[in-house]
Amino acid sequence: MSALGQTRPKVLRPFAVKELKLLLLENISQEAVQAFKSNGFQVEHNPKAWSEDELVAKIGEYHAIGIRSKTKITERVLQHATQLLTIGCFCIGTNQVDLLAAAKRGIPVFNSPFSNSRSVAELVISEMIALARQLVDRAREMKEGNWNKVSKGCWELRGKTLGIIGYGHIGTQLSVLAEAFGMRVVYYDVLYIMPLGTATQLDTLEELLGQSDFVTLHVPESPETTNLIGVKQLAHMKRGAYLINNARGRVIDIPAVISALKQGHIAGCAIDVFPAEPGANGTGVFNDQLNAWASTLRSLPNVILTPHIGGSTEEAQRMIGLEVSTSLSRYLLYGTTPGAVNFPEVDLRAISDDQPSIIRVCHSHKNEPGVLRKVNEILSNHNVEKQFSDSKGDVAYVMADISDVSPEEAKNLHEQLSQTKSNILTRLLM
Structure with a gap:
């Protein structure tokens, strides 16, 4: 018996199996x-x-x-x-x-x-701020030696509406963080889920897209979620809204997103996951041979591309x-x-x-x-x-x-x- 009055578990070993x-x-x-x-x-x-x-x-x-x-x-x-x-x-x-x-x-x-839910939620918050303030473009311009101080098209998160598609462990944590920034939160899920804080569940995806200034996806990859956001759904988004995907590479139609960006219908996007990804760091190259639209996507303004780092915190x-x-x-x-x-x-x-x-x-x-x-x-x-x-x-x-x-x-x-x-x-x- 241990000091806590419990028996110590016996160490079991496989029978007739060599060292594992x-x-x-x-x-x-x-x-x-x-x-x-x-x-x-x-x-x-x-x-x-x-x-x-x-x-x-x-x-x-x-x-x-x-x-x-x-x-x-x-x-x-x-x-x-x-x-x-x-x-x-x-x-x-x-x-x-x-x-x-x-x-x-x-x-x-x-x-x-569940273990990386907080890491992904915090990344989404940082991406929303970066998109709303065009931080990636301003940082790139400064590195190129170009001083371009602007406020046109730059926004605070306070008072904006965040639409969360998939209100699971990541979505709920994100909901709480977003409300702390003074955002209104709406969400869409195939299940009825009790909200945290003052978030509101909406009945249809189209309703969420039409109300949201920021749309973020947190759903698994399945036949039902493949191209969940495509041409039709992008058309339902508010003009000037932002799209964020840290879920799975195939849940958004990236060529359709590129078209919406070029037309100015959406003001920016952040993408952390892709249909095809390099197998290793360093040697892997994110280019048109891997995804046919890669160079076009990289060339667009106010686009944040990251190499699947949603859960990559210590x-x-x-x-x-x-x-x-x-x-x-x-x-x-x-x-x-x-x-x-x-x-x-x-x-x-x-x-x-x-x-x-x-x-x-x-x-x-x-x-x-x-x-x-x-x-x-x-x-x-x-x-x-x-x-x-x-x-x-x-x-x-x-x-x-x-x-x-x-x-x-x-x-x-x-x-x-x-x-x-x-x-x-x-x-x-x-």
Whole structure:
């Protein structure tokens, strides 16, 4: 017992699996690296994203992989991931992973949906001020030696209306910050959401566009949100309004935005995410070969372009690193899946050091009738201390702690569960 009167969790280790090896790409925070190493994992850390071909060639070596937004885990990659147990997306989004294909292989995917919300919200505030004061153009002119002191077309945020599309964790934080600047806040969301402060939910997107001096998007990428802001929606925006996209690259029709900027219908825009982005810093070039309209967009006045830095603060990356590394470690060591985006969320309390003979069974299987009956028949010769199961779509997951199991019995148990026709992946932790 500890000083707080709680038993210390037993350190579980995989049965019949060699030392776990992790691959971390895209310069994931050192806090995550150290967290994994402290759990005894082998960690390979690479600052760049890997291409699909690179992943296909090497993914078979690893039991877990951590990525950000540029590395794509496709069906083809997963076909070669013969030892992969779990995937960590060290960011908000998970659209860079084929979630269904991963689930069908018994691979839970974890992300960090909330940790960089404040960073993105603060970036939006800074972009609104910069756009309203034409700061980027004035700063560029000064660097070129041109003194151009103007006030025409420059505004305060106070008294203006901010329209937020997607009133989730980022949208709500942004709402509070904007009201502190004296702005009126309206928002549109497909769900009814109680507002913070004095924000007002509007019934239609067109209503929001027609009222807002600033429009900012905070929605996921999906078939429903692709080109959510296009020619028709831009025409509904107030003349002289500003558009901000820190969500996903395909939620706005950028050629349509360019046209609206050239016509003077909107007074400026800030874009942090793009349909196609370079795979690494330094070597990556944002040009017409990557996106056909890039040079035109770069040439327009009062346009802020940033390289996907919405969540790129020390605080956000540290929190993301700790959150996702904790989720991955808990799954690898204890089999628990709370927070998985594509997998049943199952949890059992930790086994304590005073229960040395207990083995934890982690069995993912096809969600079919009769499977649990078969599993329980296999477990029936042992004392099941506790058990929990759940399903999500075509995949189900059961965890069970059983006591008084010898190494030979554990081996037989693993073989029997793995040979059931509905088996996806069976792990024993001991």
